[in-house]
Structures are given as C-alpha cells and as structure tokens.
Amino acid sequence: MKRTLLATAIASLGLFSTVSNAAEKVDLMITDAMVLTMNQDKTVYENGTVVIKDNKIIAVGDESLEKQYKANKVLDVDGDIVMPGLINTHTHVSMTVFRSLADDVPDRLHRYIFPLEAKLVSRDMVRIGANLGNVEMLKGGVTTYADMYYFEDEVAKTVDKIGMRAILGETIIKFPVASAKNADAGIDYTLNFIEQYKDHPRITPAFAPHGPYTNTTETLQKVAKLSLEKGVPVMMHLAESDREQQVIAERSNGLSPVAYMESIGALNKNLVGAHMILVDDNDIELVKKSDMGVAHNMSANIKSAKGVSPALQMYDEDVRIGLGTDGPMSGNTLSTIDEFNQVAKVHKLVNKDRAAMPPLKVIDMATMGAAKALHMEDKIGSLEVGKLADIIVIDTKAPNMVPVYNPYSALVYSANSANVRHSIVDGKLLMKDRQILTVDEEQIRKEALAFTDVVRQTVIESGEVVQ
Amino acid sequence: MKRTLLATAIASLGLFSTVSNAAEKVDLMITDAMVLTMNQDKTVYENGTVVIKDNKIIAVGDESLEKQYKANKVLDVDGDIVMPGLINTHTHVSMTVFRSLADDVPDRLHRYIFPLEAKLVSRDMVRIGANLGNVEMLKGGVTTYADMYYFEDEVAKTVDKIGMRAILGETIIKFPVASAKNADAGIDYTLNFIEQYKDHPRITPAFAPHGPYTNTTETLQKVAKLSLEKGVPVMMHLAESDREQQVIAERSNGLSPVAYMESIGALNKNLVGAHMILVDDNDIELVKKSDMGVAHNMSANIKSAKGVSPALQMYDEDVRIGLGTDGPMSGNTLSTIDEFNQVAKVHKLVNKDRAAMPPLKVIDMATMGAAKALHMEDKIGSLEVGKLADIIVIDTKAPNMVPVYNPYSALVYSANSANVRHSIVDGKLLMKDRQILTVDEEQIRKEALAFTDVVRQTVIESGEVVQ
Numbered sequence: 001m002k003r004t005l006l007a008t009a010i011a012s013l014g015l016f017s018t019v020s021n022a023a024e025k026v027d028l029m030i031t032d033a034m035v036l037t038m039n040q041d042k043t044v045y046e047n048g049t050v051v052i053k054d055n056k057i058i059a060v061g062d063e064s065l066e067k068q069y070k071a072n073k074v075l076d077v078d079g080d081i082v083m084p085g086l087i088n089t090h091t092h093v094s095m096t097v098f099r100s101l102a103d104d105v106p107d108r109l110h111r112y113i114f115p116l117e118a119k120l121v122s123r124d125m126v127r128i129g130a131n132l133g134n135v136e137m138l139k140g141g142v143t144t145y146a147d148m149y150y151f152e153d154e155v156a157k158t159v160d161k162i163g164m165r166a167i168l169g170e171t172i173i174k175f176p177v178a179s180a181k182n183a184d185a186g187i188d189y190t191l192n193f194i195e196q197y198k199d200h201p202r203i204t205p206a207f208a209p210h211g212p213y214t215n216t217t218e219t220l221q222k223v224a225k226l227s228l229e230k231g232v233p234v235m236m237h238l239a240e241s242d243r244e245q246q247v248i249a250e251r252s253n254g255l256s257p258v259a260y261m262e263s264i265g266a267l268n269k270n271l272v273g274a275h276m277i278l279v280d281d282n283d284i285e286l287v288k289k290s291d292m293g294v295a296h297n298m299s300a301n302i303k304s305a306k307g308v309s310p311a312l313q314m315y316d317e318d319v320r321i322g323l324g325t326d327g328p329m330s331g332n333t334l335s336t337i338d339e340f341n342q343v344a345k346v347h348k349l350v351n352k353d354r355a356a357m358p359p360l361k362v363i364d365m366a367t368m369g370a371a372k373a374l375h376m377e378d379k380i381g382s383l384e385v386g387k388l389a390d391i392i393v394i395d396t397k398a399p400n401m402v403p404v405y406n407p408y409s410a411l412v413y414s415a416n417s418a419n420v421r422h423s424i425v426d427g428k429l430l431m432k433d434r435q436i437l438t439v440d441e442e443q444i445r446k447e448a449l450a451f452t453d454v455v456r457q458t459v460i461e462s463g464e465v466v467q
Numbered sequence: 468m469k470r471t472l473l474a475t476a477i478a479s480l481g482l483f484s485t486v487s488n489a490a491e492k493v494d495l496m497i498t499d500a501m502v503l504t505m506n507q508d509k510t511v512y513e514n515g516t517v518v519i520k521d522n523k524i525i526a527v528g529d530e531s532l533e534k535q536y537k538a539n540k541v542l543d544v545d546g547d548i549v550m551p552g553l554i555n556t557h558t559h560v561s562m563t564v565f566r567s568l569a570d571d572v573p574d575r576l577h578r579y580i581f582p583l584e585a586k587l588v589s590r591d592m593v594r595i596g597a598n599l600g601n602v603e604m605l606k607g608g609v610t611t612y613a614d615m616y617y618f619e620d621e622v623a624k625t626v627d628k629i630g631m632r633a634i635l636g637e638t639i640i641k642f643p644v645a646s647a648k649n650a651d652a653g654i655d656y657t658l659n660f661i662e663q664y665k666d667h668p669r670i671t672p673a674f675a676p677h678g679p680y681t682n683t684t685e686t687l688q689k690v691a692k693l694s695l696e697k698g699v700p701v702m703m704h705l706a707e708s709d710r711e712q713q714v715i716a717e718r719s720n721g722l723s724p725v726a727y728m729e730s731i732g733a734l735n736k737n738l739v740g741a742h743m744i745l746v747d748d749n750d751i752e753l754v755k756k757s758d759m760g761v762a763h764n765m766s767a768n769i770k771s772a773k774g775v776s777p778a779l780q781m782y783d784e785d786v787r788i789g790l791g792t793d794g795p796m797s798g799n800t801l802s803t804i805d806e807f808n809q810v811a812k813v814h815k816l817v818n819k820d821r822a823a824m825p826p827l828k829v830i831d832m833a834t835m836g837a838a839k840a841l842h843m844e845d846k847i848g849s850l851e852v853g854k855l856a857d858i859i860v861i862d863t864k865a866p867n868m869v870p871v872y873n874p875y876s877a878l879v880y881s882a883n884s885a886n887v888r889h890s891i892v893d894g895k896l897l898m899k900d901r902q903i904l905t906v907d908e909e910q911i912r913k914e915a916l917a918f919t920d921v922v923r924q925t926v927i928e929s930g931e932v933v934q
Binding site for chain 1 (some may be wrong): 607769770816818820864877886915
C-alpha cells in the first residue's frame with residue numbers, strides 16, 4: 001500500500017499536530033517488523049507495518065504507514081519477523097494425552113490405537129487433550145488447524161475459548177466408536193454438530209470419514225453428497241498406507257485410493273485428503289481436476305516409514321497443498337514450524353537435489369498453500385488488506401535465529417516452535433511474549449497429567465500398550 | 468549406588484538430627500529428577516538424585532541419596548528429565564555469522580564458502596562467531612563439542628570463558644587460508660596451539676585436516692604420525708561427497724576414501740571422521756579395526772542431498788559413533804536435540820521400518836556414543852560415579868513435552884532445544900532457567916549483528932554471495 005498524496009502533504013507540514021488528528025483510528029498496529037506478506041509477489045517489508053481494525057488487516061506496508069493511523073495498541077516488535085499465522089491442515093488434537101505411547105510398533109493403528117481409543121475416548125478425554133494441544137499449537141504459531149476426531153463439539157468449545165480458528169471434522173467409521181455406534185450414527189452426529197456451529201465466526205464444522213478402507217462406498221457417497229448440500233468440508237486420510245491401497249484395490253477392481261474416490265463420485269472441491277503418499281501422475285491429474293485440497297504430513301509419514309509423498313510435484317503443479325503435523329501419536333508435535341526442516345530436507349534427499357524444496361516453498365505450504373488446501377485462501381494465509389488478522393511474530397534474537405540474512409532460510413533451517421513470541425487470531429492478541437492470555441495453561445497441563453494417570457492404570461499397567 | 472547399612476540404620480533413628488551431621492558434604496545435589504543415566508544398563512531413576520562434588524559425579528540413584536549428603540546447593544527439578552550433557556561431535560562454531568547465506572546453492576563449498584572465508588575469516592570473526600555458537604549450544608543442551616575451523620586458539624578463549632568442554636581442531640588444508648599459508652604452516656599453527664592448551668582441564672587441542680581430497684598424502688601421513696606422538700585427536704571430513712570420492716579414487720587407483728586413509732597408514736584410533744556417508748561394508752570393517760570415531764551429521768547430509776550415512780548399521784556393529792550438527796551454514800542449528808527427530812525418522816524411512824532407529828539409540832548416539840566417537844567415554848557421556856559432572860535438565864512442563872510416558876520418545880519426537888532448562892559443565896551451573904550465568908548473551912548477539920553488517924557490505928551488496 002502506497003502513501004496517499006494527501007498523507008504525504010500532511011506529513012510535510014512537520015510540526016503541525018494535524019497529522020495525528022487526520023489519522024484513522026484503528027485497533028492494533030504492528031511496527032518495526034520484518035513483514036513476510038506471503039502475497040502473490042511474496043512482498044517483504046524490511047521495516048514494515050501491519051494495521052488491524054476489528055478482526056481484519058486494513059493496511060500492510062513500510063514504516064510510513066505509522067503516521068496514517070492512530071492505534072489503540074501498538075506492538076513494536078523490534079525488527080522481529082511478522083508473518084501469517086501457521087495453518088495446520090491435519091491433526092487429531094485430543095490425542096496429546098496419548099503422546100509418546102507405543103511409538104514405533106508395527107501395525108500400530110490396528111494393534112494399539114483403535115483398541116486404546118475404544119477404552120479411553122470420552123468427552124472428558126477429548127476436551128482435556130484438545131486444551132493441551134491448543135496451547136501447544138498457539139505457542140508454536142499455529143493459528144488455524146484442521147482436526148479429525150470424536151466428540152468434535154467438545155473440541156469446538158475449547159477452540160472457542162482459546163480464540164483460535166479451526167475446521168473440526170467428526171469422524172465417521174464403520175465400527176462402533178465412543179461417539180457413534182456405526183457410520184450412519186457418525187453422520188447424524190456430524191449433522192447435529194454442523195447445525196450447532198455453522199454460524200460460528202472461527203469454527204467450521206466438517207465431515208471426517210476416517211478413510212476409504214474403513215468406510216463403505218455407500219457411506220463415502222452419502223458424505224460427499226451431504227457435504228455439497230451443507231457447504232462444509234470433508235476431511236479424510238487418503239492414499240496413506242499399503243493396507244488401504246490393498247483393500248481399495250480389492251474393492252474396486254484394482255483402482256488406486258484416489259481413482260476409487262473419483263470413480264464413486266466422492267472426489268470434489270470440498271475434500272481435503274491427508275497424507276496422499278501413494279499417488280501417481282494419474283492420481284495427481286484427478287486431484288487437480290477435482291480442485292480438492294491436500295495435507296502433507298512429512299514428519300508422521302516418515303516416522304511410520306510409509307514413504308515420502310510427491311508433495312513437491314503437487315505443489316509445483318498448483319495442487320492446493322499445505323503442511324500438517326498429523327496427530328501427536330504420529331507427528332508427535334503439533335506446530336508445523338518444527339517440521340519445516342524435515343519438509344525441506346527430505347524432499348532434497350529423495351530428489352537428490354539440494355536446490356529442491358527451497359525455504360520459500362516450505363513457508364508458502366505452511367501459510368497460503370495450507371489456506372488453499374482448506375479452501376480458506378480468501379480469508380487467511382497471507383498478510384493482505386481485507387484478510388482476517390491471523391498473525392504471528394517470530395523472535396529473531398534467540399541465538400539460533402541470529403543472523404537473518406534470509407528470513408525464509410532462517411525460519412525453515414533454524415527456527416523452532418519456541419521462537420514464536422506473539423500470536424494474534426481474528427485481530428486479538430492471544431499470546432504475548434509466550435504467555436497465553438485467554439486460558440490457564442498451568443491448569444490445562446494439570447488436567448492432562450491427571451488423565452495420564454488414568455491411561456497408566458487402564459492400559460499401561462495391564463501391559464496392553466507398550467510404554 | 469545402594470544405601471549403606473549404616474545410612475539405613477541412621478535413617479531409622481527418625482527424629483535424631485545425627486542424620487545430617489553424618490551426611491557427607493558435597494557441592495551440588497540434583498533432586499526430584501527423572502534421571503536417564505545412559506549407563507551400560509540404561510538405568511532410569513524415576514525419582515532420582517545426582518550428587519556432585521568438585522567437578523565430578525559421586526553418586527547417582529533414587530531419592531534415598533538425599534539423606535546421605537549435605538549439599539551446598541540443591542537443585543530441585545520438580546520431576547524434569549536429568550541426563551548427560553549432549554556432545555556435538557562435529558561443527559564449525561564460528562560460522563554462525565554466515566548462517567542462512569546461500570543455503571541451497573549447488574557446489575556451494577567451492578563456489579561460495581571457500582571464497583567467502585578467504586575474504587572474511589579473521590581472529591575477530593572466529594571469536595565473534597564462536598561466542599554466538601557457544602551460547603546457542605549451551606542453551607540447547609550441548610556441553611561438549613568438537614570443532615574444526617581456523618584460529619582455534621580464539622575459539623579456545625571463548626570456550627574457556629563460557630565454561631564448556633571442547634575438542635578444537637585447527638584446519639590444515641593445501642591452499643592459503645587466513646591462519647596459514649599452506650598445509651605445513653597449518654601443522655605448525657596446530658603444534659603451537661597444542662603446546663598452549665595441552666594441559667587445559669576442559670579444552671583438548673587437535674589437528675583438523677579438512678579432508679583427504681583437500682590435502683596431500685604426505686600431509687595426511689605427517690598429521691597421523693604427529694597426532695600419535697602428541698596424543699591428540701585428528702578430526703576430518705571423510706567419505707562425505709562424490710567429488711571427494713572421485714579425487715581419491717583417481718589418486719589411489721580406485722580406493723574409497725576410507726580404504727585410502729587405511730592404505731596410507733592414517734586410519735587410527737585418534738581419528739574422528741565426519742559425515743561418513745559413502746562407506747560400504749568393507750569400509751565399516753576398516754573403521755572397526757582402526758577403532759576410529761565417527762560423527763553422524765544427518766541434518767547437514769540430507770540438506771545437501773548427499774545421502775544418508777549407514778550410521779544405524781555402524782551403531783549396531785559397535786562402531787564409535789555419535790551425533791553432530793555440522794556447521795551453521797550446513798546444519799543450520801548447533802544443538803543435536805533439534806536433529807533427534809530427523810535422525811530417528813530418516814533412518815526409518817530409508818530402512819522402510821518404523822521400528823528402526825528407536826529413540827533410545829538416538830539418545831545413546833547423542834551422549835555415550837558421541838563420547839565414544841571422541842574417545843572420551845571414560846570422562847563424559849553418562850551419569851555414573853566418577854564421571855565429570857556434565858549434566859542437563861529438560862523441561863517436562865512445556866506443552867510439547869506433556870505427557871512423558873517414555874522419556875526417550877519424548878526427547879526424540881517432541882523436544883526442541885528450547886526445552887533445555889539448566890546446563891551444568893564440570894560441576895558448575897552454567898545456565899539456570901535458560902539464563903547463561905558466565906557470559907553476556909546480549910553483548911554477544913550485538914557483536915554478531917555488527918559483524919553481519921560487514922558481511923552484507925563485503926559480499927552480499929556486491930552480489931558475490933546470494934542471500
């Protein structure tokens with residue numbers, strides 16, 4: 001945004017106080033910032049300013065903006081990096097209470113996680129785990145996340161309270177789970193949840209069929225149809241595992257998971273596919289044609305030795321693709337900033353090219369790419385006039401962040417989640433100097449620890465789950 | 468260490484104050500700790516105590532130890548993880564002032580790094596960069612590091628002052644560099660440095676021939692001979708790059724870098740080889756026979772797309788192998804804790820096995836394995852009676868570290884360098900609640916930033932180095 005001639009003329013009057021009188025009143029102004037806008041041109045303002053009114057960004061530019069506005073609150077960040085809040089495209093936030101259990105066990109989902117969940121998932125567990133995960137994400141610079149789990153109305157209450165933004169998908173799966181006795185009951189649960197939250201300013205309710213192999217064709221078709229009717233997203237694990245690939249091939253006369261979804265009419269613009277490891281060129285064409293989104297979960301995918309998604313190819317071919325952490329039993333942390341390094345480096349390794357997946361692409365996939373994957377690019381993902389004010393500030397004084405010759409390199413190769421200083425969502429400062437202002441972090445940690453005693457008594461002491 | 472019968476008898480007297488009177492006086496006692504000893508049996512004390520007198524550990528055990536000693540200072544860590552200080556087996560600490568320059572440029576070493584160093588390496592640069600890197604490492608839990616660079620006597624002064632432990636290797640290379648006009652002059656420089664520091668309690672001077680392809684056979688043989696005479700280590704990049712492999716094959720009638728080193732009599736117990744990516748089974752046999760050490764630098768190796776070292780195989784075959792970060796233009800951070808994740812996951816990926824490289828092996832390679840790689844396993848690497856008191860405390864209250872069902876999993880899959888709360892080296896508390904007690908962090912950062920202005924003016928504004 002350029003200074004107007006009028007503003008320049010007023011400024012040239014020097015001592016006259018008409019400058020501040022003429023200045024527009026705003027709520028918050030971030031000054032002395034290295035602003036990474038992540039707009040189309042990837043504009044960077046080295047001495048930048050971001051101006052916020054209500055919950056929106058109304059100006060982004062250089063330091064001359066300071067004179068044009070009179071802010072209720074000024075956040076002088078002393079040269080730190082200011083960028084769009086990170087968007088985590090795929091997680092299971094409530095599973096924080098299970099983190100570091102049975103980490104490296106083969107066939108873990110079916111041998112440990114499903115049985116563990118059958119015993120322990122409850123409204124309390126979901127709320128307690130979500131509170132802890134929200135705190136972790138907000139402290140790690142995540143301002144929006146996409147979740148798939150059970151009792152998502154409980155997660156919604158925690159998101160509402162802390163002040164973050166989220167897409168919350170209620171799981172639909174063919175066997176009995178804590179929140180529904182079968183897939184149809186899961187759909188009914190989701191429809192109620194949608195009614196309850198469809199008008200929330202920061203929460204988007206969604207369908208979350210667990211995967212194609214854990215649901216019937218009929219369920220997947222029903223969900224696809226309802227999602228278009230209701231105008232809500234569908235989030236699903238897709239093309240993730242050999243087991244899934246095998247089940248779907250048997251069901252569909254040899255189709256890949258993506259081709260199968262297309263063949264049953266369930267591949268559409270409302271879908272967000274998580275993992276997407278086992279996709280070939282034909283699948284990528286189908287993904288592009290459908291305009292669906294993709295969540296790239298590098299850290300979880302390689303921890304489980306499932307392989308490396310062709311995420312770089314998809315990004316380069318303009319697929320809607322963004323970074324996600326997966327859940328805390330998989331990732332195991334919830335802020336994508338701690339995965340930047342792995343995303344950049346593992347793609348270099350598998351492409352045998354140190355220039356592959358440069359830092360700018362990683363940051364794009366963590367912000368605008370992720371916004372596109374969730375079809376929210378008109379609202380979030382960049383610092384541009386008219387967008388919602390979801391903004392984070394990264395400390396450039398921590399020793400690992402000195403010096404910053406290239407801010408994208410510094411973020412990808414050097415930063416960690418503890419370098420996030422402030423987090424703003426919907427125009428509100430939710431974390432200041434690493435102190436969360438909206439919830440009681442210590443109380444949340446204590447509740448989580450109390451629940452871990454239940455986990456120990458229920459499944460660890462009996463030897464059902466290895467520690 | 469078990470309680471003695473006498474101590475038990477005294478304790479059973481209950482109210483009598485003779486307990487404290489009989490207690491041995493010590494300097495520091497760490498209490499209420501989850502102690503990971505990293506001893507041979509990998510003993511963990513869930514309510515553990517570590518007792519320190521002078522610069523040594525004199526007892527490690529459960530909470531009953533508290534009654535046997537009277538400490539000048541008690542550090543109650545409230546259940547946090549207490550473990551051996553991390554040992555970084557390979558870095559170039561002073562290069563922090565170049566961090567994030569020209570990160571992803573092909574043939575970067577020869578096109579950018581060597582020319583950059585020819586212009587900018589000086590005693591000042593080395594001191595300023597080392598001060599910054601020391602702070603970063605100490606805050607990230609590194610208590611000992613192995614360095615290869617120029618003017619290592621300047622690095623030594625910074626290590627002496629901050630209070631860390633280090634092996635410092637002066638670079639020997641066949642072309643003119645700031646500290647020496649040729650390899651022989653580099654050897655002379657090193658010999659002087661060895662004389663100066665050979666009796667320092669925390670600093671070990673060393674030879675550091677850059678690599679086999681950047682030195683002549685004669686130089687490598689001379690260094691090997693002198694290192695055995697002087698009883699000091701030789702640190703070298705080895706089996707790192709295709710270029711090196713090619714040069715050495717041409718020089719040696721087709722030998723691998725490791726086989727070449729063996730053929731010229733330069734593979735011995737004083738050697739620490741960094742990277743060691745291009746090694747086959749025959750090379751690994753030679754490594755074992757020589758009893759040399761290996762520095763495994765996963766993060767740098769995959770960032771440069773050079774490949775994945777068979778480090779897991781070497782570890783499993785009892786090679787002396789530990790983790791290293793490489794320098795800040797390569798790694799780019801200096802604390803191995805930020806690499807744990809990558810080490811565990813990339814080995815799973817390349818082995819196609821989620822059970823490969825479990826967390827315990829990663830932590831072992833960061834502590835005892837690294838101590839063995841540097842032939843310091845009799846002094847550091849584990850919390851055992853008689854060892855030097857190099858100890859770190861990891862915060863288990865940060866949201867990413869909750870809960871801790873398995874401390875090794877939590878450290879490898881969840882922790883980052885900012886989770887390090889306290890660092891103790893040689894029995895002295897050097898960092899308490901993330902505040903460094905021995906040097907002025909803010910002053911060090913300011914000096915580093917001032918130097919980056921020189922870098923900008925010298926090589927960036929001229930376009931010699933891409934930003």
